[in-house]
Amino acid sequence: MRRLSLSALLAPLSTIALAGAIACGGSSYNATGPNPSPTPTPSGNGMTVQATPSLAFSPDSLTIQSGATVTFAFGSVAHNVYFDPQSGTPADITGDNANVNVTRTFSTAGTYHYTCHIHPFMHGTVVVK
Numbered sequence: 001m002r003r004l005s006l007s008a009l010l011a012p013l014s015t016i017a018l019a020g021a022i023a024c025g026g027s028s029y030n031a032t033g034p035n036p037s038p039t040p041t042p043s044g045n046g047m048t049v050q051a052t053p054s055l056a057f058s059p060d061s062l063t064i065q066s067g068a069t070v071t072f073a074f075g076s077v078a079h080n081v082y083f084d085p086q087s088g089t090p091a092d093i094t095g096d097n098a099n100v101n102v103t104r105t106f107s108t109a110g111t112y113h114y115t116c117h118i119h120p121f122m123h124g125t126v127v128v129k
């Protein structure tokens with residue numbers, strides 16, 4: 001007489017398989033990730049003027065201390081920055097500037113007006129104390 005019991009052989013295997021399935025179900029959710037900062041950070045010691053696709057400098061007027069920088073952040077529409085001729089102006093930002101940041105240092109106190117020559121109605125002012 002043979003008393004082979006297949007179920008007796010398989011029972012331990014199915015128990016192990018079931019335990020493995022339970023253990024694999026507890027995958028952890030990784031909640032950490034890049035944290036988007038809601039406010040733009042100033043670049044260096046300076047201020048930023050956005051040259052916007054809506055054809056304006058924003059802000060169109062700002063006041064800085066002498067020696068500080070202004071970064072002109074050009075968006076998807078090309079602009080440039082030409083300063084009204086006077087002593088102490090930084091170099092003009094010539095040509096077509098899109099999707100690029102250009103920084104200028106203002107070393108001399110004064111009031112500096114500038115214009116985009118592509119859009120002559122675009123004006124801005126930097127007051128250096």
Ligand SMILES: [Cu+2]
Nearest residue numbers: 079116118119
């Ligand atoms: Cu422009």
